[in-house]
Amino acid sequence: MAIERIAILGTGLIGASAGMALRSRSFAGVIAGWDPKRNEVETALRMGAVGEIATDPVTLAKASDVVVLAGPVLTMLEWLERLAPELGPHQLVTDVGSVKGALCAQAAGGYNGPEQAGFLPGHPMAGKELGGAANASANLFEGAVWLFTEPEGAAERSAQAAALAVEWRAWVAKLGCRVLDTDPVRHDVLCAWISHLPQMVSTALSALLEDQFEADADLLPIGGRALKEMTRLGSSPYSMWRDIALTNTDAIAHSLLALEQRLAHIRENLKTPELREEFARANEFRLGNSPKKS
Protein backbone atom coordinates (compact mmCIF):
# COMPACT_ATOMS: atom_id res chain seq x y z
CA MET A 1 0.00 0.00 0.00
CA ALA A 2 1.17 3.50 -0.80
CA ILE A 3 0.05 5.38 2.31
CA GLU A 4 2.96 5.21 4.72
CA ARG A 5 2.98 8.72 6.15
CA ILE A 6 -0.15 10.63 7.10
CA ALA A 7 -0.07 14.24 8.24
CA ILE A 8 -2.94 15.60 10.29
CA LEU A 9 -3.11 19.38 10.19
CA GLY A 10 -5.37 20.40 13.02
CA THR A 11 -5.56 17.85 15.83
CA GLY A 12 -8.82 18.92 17.43
CA LEU A 13 -11.83 16.66 17.92
CA ILE A 14 -12.09 15.39 14.34
CA GLY A 15 -8.39 15.34 13.46
CA ALA A 16 -7.38 13.54 16.65
CA SER A 17 -10.30 11.11 16.35
CA ALA A 18 -9.19 10.28 12.81
CA GLY A 19 -5.69 9.51 14.04
CA MET A 20 -6.97 7.36 16.90
CA ALA A 21 -9.39 5.56 14.57
CA LEU A 22 -6.67 4.83 11.99
CA ARG A 23 -4.39 3.48 14.70
CA SER A 24 -7.14 1.33 16.21
CA ARG A 25 -7.76 -0.17 12.75
CA SER A 26 -4.08 -1.11 12.54
CA PHE A 27 -2.73 1.59 10.29
CA ALA A 28 0.97 0.70 10.51
CA GLY A 29 2.56 3.81 9.02
CA VAL A 30 3.53 7.11 10.56
CA ILE A 31 0.87 9.58 11.71
CA ALA A 32 2.31 12.99 12.45
CA GLY A 33 0.34 15.98 13.66
CA TRP A 34 0.51 19.74 13.75
CA ASP A 35 -1.85 22.22 15.30
CA PRO A 36 -1.62 25.97 15.73
CA LYS A 37 -2.35 25.33 19.42
CA ARG A 38 0.59 23.48 20.91
CA ASN A 39 -1.50 21.99 23.74
CA GLU A 40 -3.96 20.43 21.26
CA VAL A 41 -1.25 18.50 19.45
CA GLU A 42 0.36 17.49 22.72
CA THR A 43 -2.98 16.13 23.90
CA ALA A 44 -3.32 14.31 20.59
CA LEU A 45 0.11 12.75 21.11
CA ARG A 46 -0.77 11.70 24.64
CA MET A 47 -4.01 10.09 23.41
CA GLY A 48 -2.19 8.16 20.70
CA ALA A 49 -3.83 10.09 17.88
CA VAL A 50 -0.45 11.04 16.44
CA GLY A 51 2.93 9.44 16.91
CA GLU A 52 4.95 12.53 16.08
CA ILE A 53 4.55 16.26 16.52
CA ALA A 54 5.68 18.54 13.72
CA THR A 55 6.84 22.09 14.24
CA ASP A 56 6.05 23.36 10.75
CA PRO A 57 2.93 22.36 8.80
CA VAL A 58 4.42 22.84 5.34
CA THR A 59 7.52 20.75 6.09
CA LEU A 60 5.25 18.09 7.56
CA ALA A 61 2.92 18.10 4.56
CA LYS A 62 5.81 17.86 2.10
CA ALA A 63 7.10 14.73 3.84
CA SER A 64 3.70 12.96 3.81
CA ASP A 65 1.75 10.76 1.40
CA VAL A 66 -1.64 11.95 2.62
CA VAL A 67 -2.33 15.30 4.26
CA VAL A 68 -5.57 15.42 6.26
CA LEU A 69 -6.82 18.97 6.79
CA ALA A 70 -8.90 19.12 9.95
CA GLY A 71 -9.30 22.75 10.92
CA PRO A 72 -12.01 25.38 10.62
CA VAL A 73 -13.08 26.00 7.02
CA LEU A 74 -11.41 29.40 6.60
CA THR A 75 -8.16 28.02 8.00
CA MET A 76 -8.32 25.10 5.58
CA LEU A 77 -8.81 27.52 2.69
CA GLU A 78 -5.50 29.13 3.68
CA TRP A 79 -3.77 25.79 4.03
CA LEU A 80 -4.98 24.66 0.61
CA GLU A 81 -3.58 27.82 -0.98
CA ARG A 82 -0.30 27.61 0.89
CA LEU A 83 0.30 23.91 0.25
CA ALA A 84 -0.57 23.80 -3.46
CA PRO A 85 2.84 24.98 -4.74
CA GLU A 86 4.69 22.87 -2.19
CA LEU A 87 3.20 19.46 -2.94
CA GLY A 88 3.51 17.10 -5.90
CA PRO A 89 1.58 14.44 -7.84
CA HIS A 90 2.73 11.68 -5.47
CA GLN A 91 0.64 13.24 -2.71
CA LEU A 92 -3.00 13.56 -1.73
CA VAL A 93 -4.69 16.23 0.32
CA THR A 94 -8.03 15.40 1.87
CA ASP A 95 -10.10 17.19 4.48
CA VAL A 96 -12.95 16.78 6.95
CA GLY A 97 -14.67 20.15 6.50
CA SER A 98 -18.40 20.75 6.97
CA VAL A 99 -18.71 23.00 3.90
CA LYS A 100 -17.39 21.79 0.58
CA GLY A 101 -18.16 24.42 -2.06
CA ALA A 102 -15.65 26.97 -0.79
CA LEU A 103 -12.91 24.35 -0.38
CA CYS A 104 -13.44 22.91 -3.86
CA ALA A 105 -13.37 26.42 -5.33
CA GLN A 106 -10.12 27.17 -3.53
CA ALA A 107 -8.54 23.90 -4.70
CA ALA A 108 -9.51 24.41 -8.35
CA GLY A 109 -6.41 25.05 -10.42
CA GLY A 110 -3.96 24.19 -7.66
CA TYR A 111 -4.78 20.51 -7.26
CA ASN A 112 -5.73 17.43 -9.27
CA GLY A 113 -3.67 18.33 -12.34
CA PRO A 114 -1.30 15.63 -13.64
CA GLU A 115 1.67 17.40 -12.01
CA GLN A 116 -0.15 18.49 -8.90
CA ALA A 117 -1.15 16.90 -5.63
CA GLY A 118 -4.60 15.38 -5.58
CA PHE A 119 -7.41 16.90 -3.52
CA LEU A 120 -10.19 14.64 -2.27
CA PRO A 121 -12.76 16.67 -0.32
CA GLY A 122 -14.38 14.69 2.48
CA HIS A 123 -16.83 15.21 5.34
CA PRO A 124 -17.45 12.69 8.11
CA MET A 125 -20.99 13.19 9.44
CA ALA A 126 -19.90 12.78 13.04
CA GLY A 127 -18.98 15.11 15.82
CA LYS A 128 -19.68 16.19 19.35
CA GLU A 129 -21.00 19.33 20.90
CA LEU A 130 -17.59 19.95 22.47
CA GLY A 131 -14.42 20.13 20.41
CA GLY A 132 -10.75 19.55 21.18
CA ALA A 133 -8.39 16.60 21.16
CA ALA A 134 -9.36 15.77 24.74
CA ASN A 135 -12.83 14.77 23.50
CA ALA A 136 -11.52 12.66 20.61
CA SER A 137 -12.47 9.01 20.30
CA ALA A 138 -11.32 6.12 18.11
CA ASN A 139 -14.97 5.19 17.58
CA LEU A 140 -16.31 8.63 16.68
CA PHE A 141 -16.86 7.62 13.06
CA GLU A 142 -18.23 4.13 13.71
CA GLY A 143 -21.51 3.79 11.85
CA ALA A 144 -21.35 7.32 10.42
CA VAL A 145 -21.62 8.39 6.82
CA TRP A 146 -18.43 9.91 5.33
CA LEU A 147 -19.32 12.06 2.34
CA PHE A 148 -16.94 12.73 -0.52
CA THR A 149 -17.47 15.49 -3.06
CA GLU A 150 -15.07 14.87 -5.93
CA PRO A 151 -14.53 18.24 -7.62
CA GLU A 152 -14.76 18.72 -11.37
CA GLY A 153 -11.50 17.71 -12.98
CA ALA A 154 -10.70 15.07 -10.36
CA ALA A 155 -10.25 12.57 -13.20
CA GLU A 156 -7.17 14.51 -14.34
CA ARG A 157 -5.23 13.79 -11.18
CA SER A 158 -2.02 11.74 -11.40
CA ALA A 159 -2.15 7.96 -11.19
CA GLN A 160 -0.32 8.13 -7.86
CA ALA A 161 -2.75 10.64 -6.40
CA ALA A 162 -5.67 8.60 -7.75
CA ALA A 163 -4.32 5.47 -6.07
CA LEU A 164 -3.92 7.36 -2.79
CA ALA A 165 -7.53 8.53 -3.04
CA VAL A 166 -8.73 4.95 -3.51
CA GLU A 167 -6.65 3.84 -0.56
CA TRP A 168 -7.91 6.71 1.65
CA ARG A 169 -11.49 5.77 0.80
CA ALA A 170 -10.72 2.21 1.84
CA TRP A 171 -9.37 3.46 5.18
CA VAL A 172 -12.52 5.51 5.73
CA ALA A 173 -14.58 2.36 5.19
CA LYS A 174 -12.35 0.50 7.66
CA LEU A 175 -13.10 3.17 10.26
CA GLY A 176 -16.67 1.89 10.19
CA CYS A 177 -18.06 4.52 7.85
CA ARG A 178 -20.48 4.26 4.98
CA VAL A 179 -18.95 6.18 2.07
CA LEU A 180 -21.29 8.27 -0.07
CA ASP A 181 -20.44 10.54 -2.98
CA THR A 182 -22.19 13.73 -3.91
CA ASP A 183 -21.22 17.02 -5.50
CA PRO A 184 -20.08 20.06 -3.50
CA VAL A 185 -23.20 22.16 -4.14
CA ARG A 186 -25.63 19.41 -3.24
CA HIS A 187 -23.50 18.61 -0.19
CA ASP A 188 -23.68 22.15 1.12
CA VAL A 189 -27.44 22.39 0.62
CA LEU A 190 -27.99 18.97 2.21
CA CYS A 191 -25.81 19.82 5.21
CA ALA A 192 -27.55 23.17 5.65
CA TRP A 193 -30.81 21.26 6.12
CA ILE A 194 -29.70 18.27 8.17
CA SER A 195 -26.76 19.60 10.15
CA HIS A 196 -26.40 23.39 10.12
CA LEU A 197 -30.14 24.11 10.59
CA PRO A 198 -30.50 21.71 13.57
CA GLN A 199 -27.45 23.38 15.15
CA MET A 200 -28.87 26.88 14.73
CA VAL A 201 -32.26 25.75 16.07
CA SER A 202 -30.69 24.23 19.16
CA THR A 203 -28.59 27.36 19.68
CA ALA A 204 -31.65 29.59 19.25
CA LEU A 205 -33.78 27.51 21.63
CA SER A 206 -31.02 27.38 24.25
CA ALA A 207 -30.31 31.11 24.00
CA LEU A 208 -34.03 31.91 24.22
CA LEU A 209 -34.51 29.76 27.32
CA GLU A 210 -31.41 31.30 28.90
CA ASP A 211 -32.92 34.73 28.38
CA GLN A 212 -36.29 33.64 29.77
CA PHE A 213 -35.11 31.70 32.79
CA GLU A 214 -31.53 32.57 33.56
CA ALA A 215 -32.14 32.71 37.29
CA ASP A 216 -33.50 29.17 37.30
CA ALA A 217 -30.67 26.68 37.11
CA ASP A 218 -33.11 23.79 37.54
CA LEU A 219 -34.70 24.02 34.13
CA LEU A 220 -32.74 21.28 32.37
CA PRO A 221 -33.54 18.55 34.93
CA ILE A 222 -37.21 19.60 35.04
CA GLY A 223 -37.51 19.40 31.26
CA GLY A 224 -36.10 15.91 31.15
CA ARG A 225 -34.82 14.00 28.15
CA ALA A 226 -36.65 15.99 25.49
CA LEU A 227 -35.30 19.34 26.61
CA LYS A 228 -31.79 17.96 27.07
CA GLU A 229 -31.77 16.51 23.57
CA MET A 230 -33.23 19.56 21.90
CA THR A 231 -30.66 21.85 23.53
CA ARG A 232 -27.59 19.56 23.61
CA LEU A 233 -26.10 21.25 20.55
CA GLY A 234 -26.54 24.54 22.40
CA SER A 235 -23.23 23.64 24.04
CA SER A 236 -21.42 23.88 20.71
CA PRO A 237 -18.89 26.69 20.75
CA TYR A 238 -19.06 29.54 18.26
CA SER A 239 -15.52 28.69 17.17
CA MET A 240 -16.76 25.40 15.68
CA TRP A 241 -19.55 27.12 13.71
CA ARG A 242 -18.31 30.57 12.72
CA ASP A 243 -16.66 29.45 9.50
CA ILE A 244 -19.60 27.25 8.55
CA ALA A 245 -21.95 30.22 8.91
CA LEU A 246 -19.55 32.37 6.90
CA THR A 247 -19.09 29.91 4.02
CA ASN A 248 -22.54 28.33 3.71
CA THR A 249 -24.53 31.45 4.51
CA ASP A 250 -27.16 31.38 1.76
CA ALA A 251 -28.13 27.74 2.22
CA ILE A 252 -28.36 28.13 5.99
CA ALA A 253 -30.38 31.34 5.71
CA HIS A 254 -32.76 29.65 3.28
CA SER A 255 -33.37 26.71 5.62
CA LEU A 256 -33.79 29.00 8.63
CA LEU A 257 -36.40 31.08 6.83
CA ALA A 258 -38.28 27.94 5.84
CA LEU A 259 -38.34 26.78 9.47
CA GLU A 260 -39.49 30.18 10.70
CA GLN A 261 -42.41 29.95 8.29
CA ARG A 262 -43.18 26.41 9.40
CA LEU A 263 -43.23 27.44 13.05
CA ALA A 264 -45.50 30.38 12.22
CA HIS A 265 -47.82 27.98 10.41
CA ILE A 266 -48.01 25.76 13.49
CA ARG A 267 -48.52 28.79 15.73
CA GLU A 268 -51.45 29.96 13.62
CA ASN A 269 -52.99 26.50 13.59
CA LEU A 270 -52.71 25.29 17.18
CA LYS A 271 -56.50 24.95 17.24
CA THR A 272 -57.15 23.79 13.68
CA PRO A 273 -56.90 20.44 11.87
CA GLU A 274 -53.79 21.78 10.10
CA LEU A 275 -51.84 20.83 13.22
CA ARG A 276 -52.78 17.21 12.59
CA GLU A 277 -51.26 17.47 9.11
CA GLU A 278 -48.02 18.84 10.50
CA PHE A 279 -47.74 15.99 12.99
CA ALA A 280 -48.53 13.51 10.22
CA ARG A 281 -45.76 14.93 8.00
CA ALA A 282 -43.32 14.81 10.91
CA ASN A 283 -44.31 11.22 11.68
CA GLU A 284 -43.57 10.31 8.06
CA PHE A 285 -40.06 11.71 8.34
CA ARG A 286 -39.28 9.70 11.44
CA LEU A 287 -41.28 6.58 10.88
CA GLY A 288 -41.01 6.44 7.13
CA ASN A 289 -44.65 5.58 6.65
CA SER A 290 -45.30 8.01 3.85
CA PRO A 291 -47.35 6.38 1.11
CA LYS A 292 -45.09 8.26 -1.31
CA LYS A 293 -42.10 6.33 -0.02
CA SER A 294 -43.44 2.88 -0.65
Place this chain on the structure above:
Amino acid sequence: MAIERIAILGTGLIGASAGMALRSRSFAGVIAGWDPKRNEVETALRMGAVGEIATDPVTLAKASDVVVLAGPVLTMLEWLERLAPELGPHQLVTDVGSVKGALCAQAAGGYNGPEQAGFLPGHPMAGKELGGAANASANLFEGAVWLFTEPEGAAERSAQAAALAVEWRAWVAKLGCRVLDTDPVRHDVLCAWISHLPQMVSTALSALLEDQFEADADLLPIGGRALKEMTRLGSSPYSMWRDIALTNTDAIAHSLLALEQRLAHIRENLKTPELREEFARANEFRLGNSPKKS
Protein backbone atom coordinates in the same frame (compact mmCIF):
# COMPACT_ATOMS: atom_id res chain seq x y z
CA MET B 1 -51.65 3.67 55.25
CA ALA B 2 -54.97 4.75 53.77
CA ILE B 3 -54.38 4.04 50.08
CA GLU B 4 -55.56 0.51 49.54
CA ARG B 5 -57.33 0.79 46.19
CA ILE B 6 -56.00 2.83 43.28
CA ALA B 7 -57.98 3.33 40.08
CA ILE B 8 -56.13 4.26 36.90
CA LEU B 9 -58.43 5.85 34.33
CA GLY B 10 -56.57 5.73 31.05
CA THR B 11 -53.95 2.99 30.89
CA GLY B 12 -51.78 4.34 28.08
CA LEU B 13 -48.06 5.09 28.36
CA ILE B 14 -48.24 7.22 31.52
CA GLY B 15 -51.11 5.46 33.28
CA ALA B 16 -49.68 2.00 32.73
CA SER B 17 -46.18 3.14 33.67
CA ALA B 18 -47.57 4.55 36.92
CA GLY B 19 -49.17 1.20 37.71
CA MET B 20 -45.98 -0.72 36.92
CA ALA B 21 -43.89 1.73 38.92
CA LEU B 22 -46.17 1.51 41.98
CA ARG B 23 -46.08 -2.26 41.83
CA SER B 24 -42.30 -2.37 41.43
CA ARG B 25 -42.01 -0.16 44.56
CA SER B 26 -44.09 -2.69 46.49
CA PHE B 27 -47.47 -1.03 46.54
CA ALA B 28 -49.44 -3.84 48.17
CA GLY B 29 -53.00 -2.72 47.53
CA VAL B 30 -55.28 -3.16 44.55
CA ILE B 31 -54.59 -1.34 41.26
CA ALA B 32 -57.54 -1.50 38.90
CA GLY B 33 -57.62 0.02 35.44
CA TRP B 34 -60.09 1.24 32.88
CA ASP B 35 -59.48 2.59 29.41
CA PRO B 36 -61.89 3.54 26.62
CA LYS B 37 -59.79 1.26 24.41
CA ARG B 38 -60.22 -2.30 25.60
CA ASN B 39 -56.91 -3.45 24.10
CA GLU B 40 -54.98 -0.79 26.04
CA VAL B 41 -56.26 -1.97 29.40
CA GLU B 42 -55.72 -5.59 28.42
CA THR B 43 -52.12 -4.78 27.53
CA ALA B 44 -51.78 -2.98 30.87
CA LEU B 45 -53.07 -6.08 32.66
CA ARG B 46 -50.64 -8.31 30.77
CA MET B 47 -47.74 -6.03 31.68
CA GLY B 48 -48.68 -6.04 35.35
CA ALA B 49 -49.63 -2.36 35.39
CA VAL B 50 -53.08 -3.18 36.74
CA GLY B 51 -54.30 -6.23 38.56
CA GLU B 52 -57.95 -5.81 37.64
CA ILE B 53 -59.88 -4.50 34.67
CA ALA B 54 -63.00 -2.45 35.34
CA THR B 55 -65.90 -2.22 32.91
CA ASP B 56 -67.25 1.12 34.10
CA PRO B 57 -65.03 4.05 35.10
CA VAL B 58 -67.51 5.63 37.52
CA THR B 59 -68.14 2.40 39.40
CA LEU B 60 -64.38 1.86 39.55
CA ALA B 61 -63.68 5.37 40.82
CA LYS B 62 -66.38 5.14 43.49
CA ALA B 63 -64.75 1.99 44.87
CA SER B 64 -61.23 3.50 45.06
CA ASP B 65 -59.25 5.56 47.54
CA VAL B 66 -57.20 7.31 44.87
CA VAL B 67 -58.30 7.87 41.28
CA VAL B 68 -55.45 8.60 38.87
CA LEU B 69 -56.63 10.35 35.70
CA ALA B 70 -54.23 9.58 32.85
CA GLY B 71 -55.92 10.49 29.61
CA PRO B 72 -55.76 13.40 27.17
CA VAL B 73 -56.53 16.75 28.80
CA LEU B 74 -60.00 17.22 27.26
CA THR B 75 -60.99 13.71 28.31
CA MET B 76 -59.80 14.37 31.84
CA LEU B 77 -61.91 17.54 31.94
CA GLU B 78 -64.94 15.37 31.21
CA TRP B 79 -63.97 12.79 33.81
CA LEU B 80 -63.48 15.49 36.46
CA GLU B 81 -66.96 16.84 35.78
CA ARG B 82 -68.57 13.41 35.71
CA LEU B 83 -66.86 12.11 38.86
CA ALA B 84 -67.37 15.14 41.11
CA PRO B 85 -70.94 14.30 42.21
CA GLU B 86 -70.11 10.60 42.55
CA LEU B 87 -67.14 10.81 44.93
CA GLY B 88 -66.82 11.77 48.59
CA PRO B 89 -64.40 13.32 51.08
CA HIS B 90 -62.72 9.97 51.77
CA GLN B 91 -61.35 9.97 48.22
CA LEU B 92 -58.63 11.73 46.23
CA VAL B 93 -58.47 12.39 42.51
CA THR B 94 -55.09 13.15 41.01
CA ASP B 95 -53.93 13.35 37.42
CA VAL B 96 -50.85 13.33 35.18
CA GLY B 97 -51.89 15.96 32.61
CA SER B 98 -49.48 18.23 30.75
CA VAL B 99 -51.66 21.33 31.15
CA LYS B 100 -52.89 22.32 34.59
CA GLY B 101 -54.83 25.57 34.26
CA ALA B 102 -57.83 24.04 32.49
CA LEU B 103 -57.98 21.07 34.85
CA CYS B 104 -57.81 23.25 37.96
CA ALA B 105 -60.53 25.50 36.57
CA GLN B 106 -62.74 22.49 35.89
CA ALA B 107 -62.17 21.07 39.37
CA ALA B 108 -62.97 24.34 41.13
CA GLY B 109 -66.23 24.03 43.04
CA GLY B 110 -66.53 20.28 42.56
CA TYR B 111 -63.52 19.18 44.58
CA ASN B 112 -61.56 20.01 47.70
CA GLY B 113 -64.55 21.13 49.75
CA PRO B 114 -64.96 19.54 53.20
CA GLU B 115 -67.65 17.20 51.84
CA GLN B 116 -66.06 16.61 48.45
CA ALA B 117 -63.31 14.44 47.07
CA GLY B 118 -59.87 16.04 47.00
CA PHE B 119 -58.20 16.97 43.74
CA LEU B 120 -54.39 17.06 43.59
CA PRO B 121 -53.23 18.11 40.11
CA GLY B 122 -49.94 16.50 39.10
CA HIS B 123 -47.64 16.30 36.11
CA PRO B 124 -44.72 13.87 35.79
CA MET B 125 -42.10 15.39 33.47
CA ALA B 126 -41.48 12.10 31.73
CA GLY B 127 -42.71 10.48 28.58
CA LYS B 128 -41.79 8.92 25.30
CA GLU B 129 -42.34 9.87 21.71
CA LEU B 130 -44.65 6.87 21.32
CA GLY B 131 -47.66 6.31 23.53
CA GLY B 132 -49.64 3.27 24.57
CA ALA B 133 -49.46 0.69 27.35
CA ALA B 134 -47.10 -1.44 25.25
CA ASN B 135 -44.40 1.25 25.65
CA ALA B 136 -44.92 1.59 29.41
CA SER B 137 -42.07 1.07 31.82
CA ALA B 138 -41.75 0.77 35.59
CA ASN B 139 -38.74 3.10 35.44
CA LEU B 140 -40.25 5.84 33.27
CA PHE B 141 -40.39 8.28 36.18
CA GLU B 142 -37.00 7.41 37.71
CA GLY B 143 -35.05 10.64 38.13
CA ALA B 144 -37.84 12.79 36.72
CA VAL B 145 -39.48 15.81 38.28
CA TRP B 146 -43.16 15.37 39.23
CA LEU B 147 -44.83 18.75 39.46
CA PHE B 148 -47.85 19.44 41.63
CA THR B 149 -50.03 22.52 41.26
CA GLU B 150 -52.25 22.71 44.32
CA PRO B 151 -55.30 24.75 43.31
CA GLU B 152 -56.66 27.62 45.38
CA GLY B 153 -58.82 26.28 48.14
CA ALA B 154 -56.89 23.02 48.48
CA ALA B 155 -56.54 23.76 52.20
CA GLU B 156 -60.32 23.30 52.58
CA ARG B 157 -60.22 19.65 51.63
CA SER B 158 -61.27 17.03 54.14
CA ALA B 159 -58.73 15.58 56.57
CA GLN B 160 -59.08 12.22 54.83
CA ALA B 161 -58.46 13.66 51.38
CA ALA B 162 -55.54 15.70 52.75
CA ALA B 163 -54.00 12.54 54.20
CA LEU B 164 -54.44 10.75 50.88
CA ALA B 165 -52.69 13.64 49.11
CA VAL B 166 -49.74 13.41 51.49
CA GLU B 167 -49.55 9.67 50.94
CA TRP B 168 -49.77 10.00 47.15
CA ARG B 169 -46.91 12.52 47.21
CA ALA B 170 -44.88 10.02 49.20
CA TRP B 171 -45.56 7.36 46.57
CA VAL B 172 -44.45 9.72 43.82
CA ALA B 173 -41.18 10.26 45.69
CA LYS B 174 -40.81 6.48 46.02
CA LEU B 175 -41.13 6.15 42.25
CA GLY B 176 -37.81 8.00 42.06
CA CYS B 177 -39.22 11.44 41.34
CA ARG B 178 -38.27 14.82 42.67
CA VAL B 179 -41.49 16.53 43.76
CA LEU B 180 -41.82 20.24 43.02
CA ASP B 181 -44.77 22.52 43.66
CA THR B 182 -45.83 25.45 41.54
CA ASP B 183 -49.11 27.12 40.66
CA PRO B 184 -51.20 26.18 37.60
CA VAL B 185 -50.52 29.37 35.64
CA ARG B 186 -46.76 29.24 36.15
CA HIS B 187 -46.81 25.54 35.35
CA ASP B 188 -48.50 26.07 32.01
CA VAL B 189 -46.15 28.88 31.00
CA LEU B 190 -43.09 26.90 32.10
CA CYS B 191 -44.21 23.78 30.24
CA ALA B 192 -44.95 25.81 27.11
CA TRP B 193 -41.30 26.85 27.09
CA ILE B 194 -39.54 23.66 28.13
CA SER B 195 -41.85 20.95 26.83
CA HIS B 196 -44.49 22.13 24.36
CA LEU B 197 -42.16 24.43 22.40
CA PRO B 198 -39.44 21.76 21.95
CA GLN B 199 -42.15 19.37 20.72
CA MET B 200 -43.49 21.84 18.17
CA VAL B 201 -39.96 22.65 16.99
CA SER B 202 -39.13 18.99 16.48
CA THR B 203 -42.43 18.46 14.67
CA ALA B 204 -41.82 21.51 12.45
CA LEU B 205 -38.25 20.48 11.64
CA SER B 206 -39.28 16.90 10.85
CA ALA B 207 -42.22 17.99 8.70
CA LEU B 208 -40.03 20.48 6.84
CA LEU B 209 -37.36 17.88 6.11
CA GLU B 210 -40.02 15.41 4.99
CA ASP B 211 -41.30 17.99 2.52
CA GLN B 212 -37.79 18.77 1.29
CA PHE B 213 -36.44 15.24 1.00
CA GLU B 214 -39.29 12.77 1.01
CA ALA B 215 -37.76 10.65 -1.72
CA ASP B 216 -34.56 10.22 0.26
CA ALA B 217 -35.05 7.64 2.98
CA ASP B 218 -31.35 7.81 3.88
CA LEU B 219 -31.46 11.23 5.47
CA LEU B 220 -31.67 10.19 9.11
CA PRO B 221 -28.57 7.95 9.04
CA ILE B 222 -26.62 10.57 7.09
CA GLY B 223 -27.46 13.27 9.60
CA GLY B 224 -26.27 11.18 12.50
CA ARG B 225 -26.91 11.71 16.19
CA ALA B 226 -27.70 15.42 16.03
CA LEU B 227 -30.44 15.03 13.43
CA LYS B 228 -31.90 11.99 15.18
CA GLU B 229 -32.09 13.82 18.49
CA MET B 230 -33.51 17.01 17.04
CA THR B 231 -36.28 15.12 15.23
CA ARG B 232 -36.97 12.29 17.72
CA LEU B 233 -40.05 14.05 19.04
CA GLY B 234 -41.25 14.27 15.45
CA SER B 235 -42.51 10.72 15.99
CA SER B 236 -44.97 11.92 18.60
CA PRO B 237 -48.54 11.34 17.47
CA TYR B 238 -51.01 14.20 17.10
CA SER B 239 -53.31 12.37 19.50
CA MET B 240 -50.83 12.97 22.34
CA TRP B 241 -50.55 16.70 21.60
CA ARG B 242 -53.91 17.87 20.28
CA ASP B 243 -55.41 18.60 23.69
CA ILE B 244 -52.25 20.32 24.90
CA ALA B 245 -52.33 22.64 21.90
CA LEU B 246 -56.03 23.29 22.51
CA THR B 247 -55.71 24.04 26.23
CA ASN B 248 -52.37 25.87 26.44
CA THR B 249 -52.68 27.74 23.16
CA ASP B 250 -51.65 31.24 24.21
CA ALA B 251 -48.52 30.21 26.07
CA ILE B 252 -47.40 27.91 23.24
CA ALA B 253 -48.09 30.57 20.61
CA HIS B 254 -46.11 33.11 22.62
CA SER B 255 -43.09 30.82 22.89
CA LEU B 256 -43.28 29.88 19.19
CA LEU B 257 -43.32 33.53 18.15
CA ALA B 258 -40.31 34.24 20.36
CA LEU B 259 -38.39 31.38 18.74
CA GLU B 260 -39.33 32.51 15.24
CA GLN B 261 -37.88 35.92 16.07
CA ARG B 262 -34.75 34.35 17.52
CA LEU B 263 -34.20 32.27 14.38
CA ALA B 264 -34.71 35.34 12.21
CA HIS B 265 -32.14 37.17 14.31
CA ILE B 266 -29.63 34.37 13.73
CA ARG B 267 -30.48 34.27 10.03
CA GLU B 268 -29.82 37.99 9.70
CA ASN B 269 -26.54 37.71 11.59
CA LEU B 270 -24.84 34.66 10.12
CA LYS B 271 -21.92 36.87 9.12
CA THR B 272 -21.86 39.29 12.06
CA PRO B 273 -20.47 39.12 15.61
CA GLU B 274 -24.08 38.87 16.84
CA LEU B 275 -23.88 35.16 16.05
CA ARG B 276 -21.11 34.84 18.64
CA GLU B 277 -23.46 36.35 21.23
CA GLU B 278 -26.19 33.86 20.40
CA PHE B 279 -23.80 30.93 20.78
CA ALA B 280 -22.54 32.41 24.06
CA ARG B 281 -26.08 32.71 25.43
CA ALA B 282 -26.83 29.14 24.37
CA ASN B 283 -23.60 27.91 25.98
CA GLU B 284 -24.69 29.58 29.22
CA PHE B 285 -27.98 27.69 29.21
CA ARG B 286 -26.29 24.34 28.77
CA LEU B 287 -23.06 24.85 30.63
CA GLY B 288 -24.36 27.20 33.29
CA ASN B 289 -21.39 29.51 33.04
CA SER B 290 -23.37 32.71 33.03
CA PRO B 291 -21.76 35.30 35.29
CA LYS B 292 -25.34 36.17 36.34
CA LYS B 293 -25.79 32.67 37.72
CA SER B 294 -22.84 32.74 40.06
